[in-house]
Structures are given as structure tokens and as C-alpha cells.
Amino acid sequence: MRILLVEDEKNLGSEIIQFLEKERFHCDWAQNSKRATELLINNPYDFVLLDIGLPDGNGLDLIKEARTIGSEAYFFVITAKGELRDKLLGFELGADDYLAKPFSLLELNSRLQAIIRRKFGHKSDEIKFGSFTLDTAKKQFFFKQELIILTKKEYDLLRYLVLNKNRVLDRLQLTEHIWGDFFEDDFDSNYIDVHIKNIRKKMAKFDETKWIRTLRGIGYEFIMGDVTT
């Protein structure tokens, strides 16, 4: 997967690149829209991560330009302007998704994976571990053929843990993922604990394996040697 990052803030850009390369994306980095246009003309990117606050012009113009030269890249607009007007404008101009600053790299990864799965059809809709299957198209969870009823939050939580397998997800990241920004001013990690407890209970009925490891006071980690997707 080829990604173009358009970000003028060096410190931020280098961290994003470092993360994406670790996730085995092939990355280019443009720090202004002129360079970005050059790169877009010469390379077929799958994704463009675009910070619209660029030193040489509005980043949104870049989307128009990219579309006129026939780029089929999936455009993520990164902006501090977490506002609907910009959002609508972004979508009208051909942006496909939207990330509000500051965003979590794991959240970015989870969205990239979802799009790869959905749009590019490179991966199947099913994630299997042990005898369990997460059907990401139908948003359902199975043990062999048997449906396990999860609440929406439980499903989201489990999917997020599985996608970020073998990585500690702290309760903050989990909260953020399942709650988004409801502009809550306090953080009660208790909810996550109870959700995890419920998920474990539902899985334990079928399988003795300790899939989810607890890091006391911090968060959880989904342990999996080989997740087949």
C-alpha cells in the first residue's frame, strides 16, 4: 500500500511516517502542496493523508488537482478544524475521510485497515482467531457457526483489540475509540473494564484460551500469534 503524507509540521510528519513504515506501508512525504502535486502526478498512491493547513495554499485545493489528474487515492483529511463545514467542504471536494487533530496513530491504522478491507478488497471481511470469527461486514461474532451476541460497544472494542493485536491498548485509547468525541470532560475507565469482563465471559463459554491480557491500571492486550485475515 502506498501512502502520501502531506504535512508541513516536520516533527509530526516524521512520527507518522515512522509509524506507517512499521505497519509496512510504503510512504512518501511532502511538506508543501507543490511537492505533493509532483509526487501525485508521478505515483499511483492508495492513500493520501492530507493536512489542509499548508504553507503554500489550502490543502483542499490539492484534492481537486489530484482528481483532475486522475488520482484514485483515498483522501484522508487531517485538520485541527474539527468542524462540520470544513468536513462537508472536504467531502464535496472529494475527500473520503476525516481525522481531527490530534488523532491516535492506532485509530488511523484501524481506519486504514477497514478501508483496505472494504474498498480495495485486498482482505476478506472475516478475521479469524482460534475457532472465533469476526465478520466485519455484518458486524457479527461467531464461534464456529454459532453466533455470539455482542453489544455494539463490545463488538467495536473487540474488533479494535484484534486489529491492534499484540499491542497494549490503554483504557484511554479504547475509550476514545468506542466513544469518539462526545466532548466528555472526564474519563471513566471503569466502563471499559466492565465491557472487557463481559466480552471475556462470552468467549469463555466456548474457549478456555486467555485471549485478552490485562495490564493492571493501564489497559488490555489481545494476544494472538497468527491472526488470519
Next chain:
Amino acid sequence: MNLLWEMLLPKTKLKNQFALISALSKVLLIVLSIFVIPWLVRIVSIRETDDQLIEKLDQIYNLIEIKGIENFIDEEDNNQGFGSYNILKEEYISIEKASDSLLVEFIDYQQREIDGEIYEYRVISATFSINDQVYLLEIGKSIDTIVSLENKLQRFAFYFLLILLGISTFIDLSVVQILLKPFGKIIERLKNSNHPKQFDYNIIPSQTSDFIYLQNSISDLMHQIESAFETEREFIGNASHELLTPISIIRTKLDNFAAIDQLNEAQTQKLFEVKTTLSRLTKMVRSLLLLSRIENREYLKNESIDLIKLITAVKIEFEDRADLKQQSIQCIHPNENFTITGNTELLQILFGNLLSNAIKYTPEKGAISISIEKNLSQFLIQIQDNGPGIDPADLPHIFDRFKRFGVHKESFGIGLALVKQIADYHDFKIKINSKLQEGTAFLLLVSNQQ
């Protein structure tokens, strides 16, 4: 003096106070006239009568001089006097010989018996001497005549007074209306100036220099407020916007740092603490940015929103959380159309914050209910819990930013400020009914635009 005014005047518009004062002064004038006019008329008519009597006296002196006293009185007969009445006994003149030689001239009231009836007269009595003989001359005018004159005068005076009062009232009212019209407009405008964005700096024309001065002063003050407001707004907007970039950098660095496999548990714990703190900072900055965006009116309010759909969606978002506290959330609404125009994103935040608040403050196994109703002109949305209630002392500050109440010290108190801001932005009225130990209800009144 001031106290007297305060007692006399109710707290009302200047225009009404003027009208009241004018009415009071007129009543006072009428009462005064009722007492004073008869008295004045009496004095005037008596004086007039007296003048006539004196004039007649002079005329009779002239007659006596020309015709001689003999024409009136027989010299020889001591008892014989001259007397003349007119037919209606309105006047009489009498001349007779006086017994003592004292010379007098005075006017007073006297009674006379004529043909067996007693009449009241105003009488001038004067003595004069001719050839050592002293005569007493009396000219009388009946009181009835004077009274009838008095009545005429009084009536005339009252009519005149009434006309004057009428004219003066008309002038008072119309002048007050015209002069105070700009003042009324100024007040009206001040009432509508709730937000610096709505300030109207146009000067309302007036002939009264005081009003022009007043308007200029208000206008200056409004300019100052607006510029202070703009500065604060810009600062908050810019600061929170600028803060997001360094926060993003720290955030991504921490994400990458957390991905290092060799971290031990203590290090992971520290890292988590840093992230938690950063998350609080992020939420604070985002909330401030959101508040300032709403203040800037940057959100469009033109989406057609089905309130029931929106509230139900928000409720579903929060159901898990209520379940975890074994709380019930009920949503009661009639099967009707509750469509408004507004901003979906903001309204989600509004109802989300209210619901999250209710879940947070309501103890386990508590009950939360959302009711949506409609009356003729309004939609009423009530979110009610049976939590501990809000201390009445805290109620006036419940929507203030960065105020924290009760046990939830980990929150930084911007959720309800946002609720209020969003409600105001959509012209929703918001009310709180809260009783300690019984619960709290947030009531939103939304005007039904259809």
C-alpha cells in the same frame, strides 16, 4: 424628596411616569380650583359690586347737588326720608336725616324688611351734610343679584379651566410621546443586545441632545465590549487551534513510544499517566475551540433534524453505560413529527452531554427518563434523573465554565457550559428543576418552526 418620589411613582417606564405625574398634577389643579375659584369669584364679585355702589353714590351726590336735597327730602318733616326700590327689589336707595353728626362712609351686609319679607343687601352707607343738616345715604344691592353673578362667573371659570386642562393634557401626552420615542427605541435596542454580534451602532435620530449623548456613550461602551469580546474570542480560538499542533506531535510520539516492545510495566504505567494527562489537555483545548467556534457562529444551522431520531441515536450510544450502572433509560414521546432545523453535530453533543451527565450523577439502579412533548408553539424535551439533585447554591453557576461541583473533581466543568452555549446558539430555552435527594430535570424549550 427622593423618598417621596419613590413612594409616589411605581417602577415603570419613564413615559408612563410622565403620564402619571401629568395626571396627578392635573388632579391637584382641579381639586385646588374647586376650593379656590369660588373664593376668588366671591372676592371679585364683591369688589365689583362695591365699585358699582361707590359709583352710584357719586352719581347720587351729583343729582343732589344739581337738584338740591329738597327734591328728595322735605326739610320740615324730620321723619320723612327718601326711598326708592326697583320692582324686583334688586336695588334700593334711601336718604334720610341722620340723628348724630358723625360723618361715616362704609360698606357692609345688611338685612332689610320689605313688604314683610327679609332681604339681604350689600349696602354702602354714607353721610353727608348740607346746611348743617347731616343726611344718611344708603345704596343697597341685593345679595341674590351678586350670587347669580358669582355663579355665572364660576361656571365660566370652570369651563375655561376644563378647556385649559384638555389642551394641556393633549400637549403633555403628545410631547411626551414624541420626545420619548427615541428613548423607547434605545431601551428596546438595549434589550435586544444580548450578544456583541447583535450590537446595533446606528444612532436613533432625536431632537434631545441628552438622548444623542446617551446613545453615543452606550455605543462607545458597546464598542469596548465588542472589542474585548473579539480579542478574547480570537485569543481562545487561535490559542486552542495553535495548541492542537504541539499536542498532535506529543500524541504521535507517545503512540510510537508505546509501540516499543521492551518497555517494562513501570514504564508503561508512567506512559499511560502521561497519555491520560495529555488526553485531558486535548479535551479541554477541543472544548474551548468548540465553544469559540459556536461563539463565532461558524456552525451552520440549516439541517433538518428529526429530534426523536437524533435523541434515540444518542440514547443508544449511552445505553451500555447506563446498563453498567444498572440504570434504566426511558424515552417517552408521542408518535408525531418533531422536526427542527439546526446543527446535527452540535445537538448530538448537547443531548450527549445531558445524558452523560445524568448517568454520571445518578447512583446505581437509578432511573433516567427522556420525554419529548409538544404544545401549540413549542417542543418540550425533558431529561430527568433521580440522582442526588443540585445544591440550590450551585444552581446559578451550573452553566459556568470551569466550575466543578460535588464529587466529580476529575471533570473540568465544561460539559454544561457547552450545553448552554449550544442551546443559546439554537435559541432553545433551557431550564433546570432540581431538588436535593430527589433528582434533576433539564428542560429544553424549542420553538416549533412548522
